[in-house]
Amino acid sequence: MHHSPSRRNFIRNSSALLAFSALNQGPWKTWASAPARRVALIGTGWYGKSDLLRLAQVAPIEVVGLCDPDRNMLTAAEELIRGRVQPNKKIPVYGDYRKLLAETKPEITLIGTPDHWHALTAIDSLRAGSHLYLQKPISVDVMEGEAILAAARASGKTVQVGLQRRSTPHLVEAKEKIVDAGLLGKIHHVEMCCYYHMRNNSNPPLQQVPEFFDYEMWTGPAPMRPYDGLPHRGWWRAFMEYSNGITGDMCVHMFDAVRWMLGLGWPKKVSASGGIYGSSPGKSNIADTQTAVFEYEGLNCVWQMRSWGTPVDPEYPWAFKIYGEKGTLAGSVGKCDFIPVDRNATFKFHREAVIEGEKYPEDLKEKDIELNVASATRAHMQNFLQAIDDKKRPVADIEEGHISTASCILANMSMKLGRPLIYDPFKKIVAGDPEATAMLKRGYRGPWEHPWN
Numbered sequence: 469m470h471h472s473p474s475r476r477n478f479i480r481n482s483s484a485l486l487a488f489s490a491l492n493q494g495p496w497k498t499w500a501s502a503p504a505r506r507v508a509l510i511g512t513g514w515y516g517k518s519d520l521l522r523l524a525q526v527a528p529i530e531v532v533g534l535c536d537p538d539r540n541m542l543t544a545a546e547e548l549i550r551g552r553v554q555p556n557k558k559i560p561v562y563g564d565y566r567k568l569l570a571e572t573k574p575e576i577t578l579i580g581t582p583d584h585w586h587a588l589t590a591i592d593s594l595r596a597g598s599h600l601y602l603q604k605p606i607s608v609d610v611m612e613g614e615a616i617l618a619a620a621r622a623s624g625k626t627v628q629v630g631l632q633r634r635s636t637p638h639l640v641e642a643k644e645k646i647v648d649a650g651l652l653g654k655i656h657h658v659e660m661c662c663y664y665h666m667r668n669n670s671n672p673p674l675q676q677v678p679e680f681f682d683y684e685m686w687t688g689p690a691p692m693r694p695y696d697g698l699p700h701r702g703w704w705r706a707f708m709e710y711s712n713g714i715t716g717d718m719c720v721h722m723f724d725a726v727r728w729m730l731g732l733g734w735p736k737k738v739s740a741s742g743g744i745y746g747s748s749p750g751k752s753n754i755a756d757t758q759t760a761v762f763e764y765e766g767l768n769c770v771w772q773m774r775s776w777g778t779p780v781d782p783e784y785p786w787a788f789k790i791y792g793e794k795g796t797l798a799g800s801v802g803k804c805d806f807i808p809v810d811r812n813a814t815f816k817f818h819r820e821a822v823i824e825g826e827k828y829p830e831d832l833k834e835k836d837i838e839l840n841v842a843s844a845t846r847a848h849m850q851n852f853l854q855a856i857d858d859k860k861r862p863v864a865d866i867e868e869g870h871i872s873t874a875s876c877i878l879a880n881m882s883m884k885l886g887r888p889l890i891y892d893p894f895k896k897i898v899a900g901d902p903e904a905t906a907m908l909k910r911g912y913r914g915p916w917e918h919p920w921n
Contacts, residue, residue: 499526499527499528499853500527500528502527502528503528504528504529504530505527505528505529505530505575505576505853506529506530506532506572506573506574506575506576507520507523507529507530507531507532507574507575507576507577507578508531508532508533508534508535508568508569508572508574508576508577508578508598509531509533509534509535509545509549509577509578509580510535510536510565510568510577510578510579510580510581510585510589510593511535511536511579511580511581511582511585511589511603512534512535512536512538512541512542512544512545512580513536513541513580513700513701514700514701514836515580515603515630516545516578516579516580516581516603517545517548517549517580518834518836518837518838518845519578519580519601519603519630519845519849520549520553520578521549521552521553521834522842522845522846522849523576523578523601523849524552524553525828525830525846526846526849526850526853527849527850527853529553529576530554530557531549531550531553531554531559532559532560532572532574533559533560533561533562533568533571533572533574534546534549534559534560534561534562534568535561535562535563535564535565535568536561536563537563537681537682537683537685537686538680538681538682538686538698538700539563539680539681539682540680540681541700542561542563543561546558546559546561552830560572563682563685564685565589565592566592569592569593569596569598570596573596573597573598574593574596574598575598575599576598576599576600576601576856577589577593577596577598577599577600577601578601579593579600579601579602579603580603581603582686582699582704582705582710582711583605583607583608583710583711583712583716584608584688584689584690584709584710584711585688585689586602586603586605586606586607586608586612586616587606587607587608587612587613587615587616587919588688588689588916588919590602590606590616590619590627591615591616591619591919594616594619594620594622594623594625594627595619595623597623597625598625599625599626599627599852599856600620600625600626600627600628600866601627601628601630601849601852602616602627602628602629602630602866602869603629603630604629604630604631604720604721604724604869604872604873605711605712605716605717605720605869605872605873605876605877606629606866606869606870606873607870607873607874607877608690608710608711608712608716608877608910609877609907609908609909609910610874610877610878610891610896610908610909611896611908611909611918611920612909612918612919612920613869613870613873613874613877614870614896614920615918615919615920616866616870616919617866617867617870619919620866626852626855626856626859626861626862627862627865627866627869628848628849628851628852628855628862628863628864628865629864629865629866629868629869630845630848630864631720631721631724631725631864631868631869631872632841632844632845632847632848632864633721633722633724633725633728633801633844634724634725634728634848634863634864635844635845635847635848635851635863635864636801636821636841636843636844636847637819637821637822637843637844637847638799638803638804638819638820638821638822639725639729639799639804641819642729642797642799642804642806642817642819643728643729645817646795646797646806646817647729647730647790647797651792651794651795651806651808651815652790652791652792652793652794652795652796652797653792653793653794653795654792654793655730655767655790655791655792655793656766656767656768656791656792656793657767657768657770657791658726658730658767658768658769658770658788658789658790658791659770659772659788659789659791660719660722660723660726660769660770660771660772660787660788660789661722661771661772661773661779661780661784661785661786661787661788662714662718662719662722662772662773662774662785662786663773663774663775663777663778663779663780663785663786664718664775664785664786665775665776666702666714666717666718666775667706667714667747667752667754667756667775668702668703668705668706668750668752669747669748669749669750669752670703670750670751670752671749671750671751672696672697672751673696674694674695674696675695675696675697676695677695678698681698683695686699687913688913688916689912689913689916689918690709690710690913691709691913692913693707693709696751705717705754706750706751706752706753706754707751707752707753707754708753708754708880711754712873712876712877712880713754713755713880714754714755714756714758714773714775715755715758715760715771715773715876715879715880716873716876716877716880718773718786719760719771719773719876719879720872720873720876722771722786722787722788723762723769723771723872723875723876724864724868724869724872725788725799726769726788726790727868727871727872728863728868729790729797730767730790732764732767732769733871734871734875734891734893735762735763735764735769735875736763736764736765736890737761737763737888737889737890738760738761738762738763738875738878738879738882738888738889738890738891739760739761739763739879739882739887739888739889740758740759740760740761740771740879740880740882740883741758741759741883741886742755742757742758742759742760742773742883743755743756743757743758743883744756744757745757745776746774746775746776746777747775747776755773755880755883756774756775756776757773757774757775757776758771758772758773758879758883759771759772759773760876760879760882760883762875762879771879781798783798784798784800785800786800786801787799787800788800793809794808794809794810795807795808795809795810801821801838801840801841801844802820802821802840803818803819803820803821804817804818804819805817805818806818821839821840821841821843821844822843823839823840823842823843824842824843824846825839828842828846848863848864851863851864871893874891878891878898881904881907884907885903885904885907887901889901889904896908
């Protein structure tokens with residue numbers, strides 16, 4: 469859930485885009501005259517389509533297949549994408565991603581499924597010989613993430629995770645000009661937050677599964693809940709059966725951005741508390757309140773989430789703030805600010821999201837597009853393509869996506885168990901805690917098998 473700026477500000481901050489191109493992320497190679505990449509999309513919901521359309525804006529592609537267990541969604545996606553990407557060629561559609569991979573053998577696969585399907589679709593795509601753009605969080609349990617990482621390294625394929633804060637123009641510039649330049653001084657504390665009211669508290673009645681929806685396939689390895697309506701556009705995120713809650717959805721972005729900016733790896737310890745405190749009754753079982761601490765040597769990264777009440781700072785309701793002895797850097801998808809301790813300092817730094825409506829006028833007509841995120845996703849796709857061509861790891865490589873995802877999962881585990889956790893990524897255990905170690909791998913519903921065996 470992001471808030472888009474007013475559509476009258478399309479060419480605002482063109483200087484920020486020029487500055488971005490001069491930084492380490494660009495300028496990008498031009499693929500306009502390159503052969504079309506053979507691309508497949510698994511999961512044709514809102515964000516899957518958005519990712520595919522952003523990729524099509526930066527390089528020629530041939531969409532060789534679309535997959536979704538909802539035939540109505542699949543048909544609508546095929547019509548939209550064919551109209552935008554390849555008007556003269558019908559796109560094959562599939563209800564089973566395994567058949568898509570076997571028949572089309574894509575060079576690149578985009579995965580926009582609900583979280584509980586990420587691991588199996590990612591690993592099978594890699595084994596089919598495809599490069600991978602995988603949405604975050606990469607997994608619902610820690611060992612799924614370890615399995616994806618192992619499969620990626622064994623395949624030699626490039627995996628970019630949809631953690632596009634690492635490619636967000638105003639944040640890339642802030643990293644270089646504020647963090648890397650040392651303007652913050654020594655850093656000992658980071659705050660991250662999300663105060664959006666995004667927990668679905670509804671209580672829909674049980675229903676008959678519609679004929680166009682393959683609920684068995686949609687559920688896959690997750691527990692089968694009684695059907696109470698189409699799970700699309702957020703209802704599935706209300707359940708831990710399919711997701712990591714608001715922490716897995718929103719903290720993963722801000723925590724990953726902080727790790728990238730500060731060069732942080734695995735946290736030494738993760739602790740969290742919270743639960744369902746301020747929400748009305750409903751079916752959802754995800755927390756509406758959480759405080760988590762990701763501990764590093766001499767540095768704490770603190771996450772605060774509430775799906776009720778008002779934000780601490782209305783200017784930054786979903787954001788991070790990095791506190792240094794010389795100043796503070798506040799950042800979000802929409803903007804960033806440097807606030808120096810020295811009130812007499814003459815250096816000012818305020819940037820806002822780059823809106824590229826003049827260069828990409830089709831953005832202005834796209835339903836549900838996040839205008840303030842589109843430039844970041846395009847840059848993320850360009851980084852992905854360049855990494856494929858150069859045989860190098862992209863900015864949000866699968867290992868980085870795994871660390872950020874697993875850390876959020878550990879926070880949820882700590883909240884449930886009521887104690888801090890220390891994950892050992894070499895032994896793949898929670899140190900001194902057999903009960904927590906057993907929770908690193910969830911059970912799968914048959915006949916699906918967990919990829920970490």
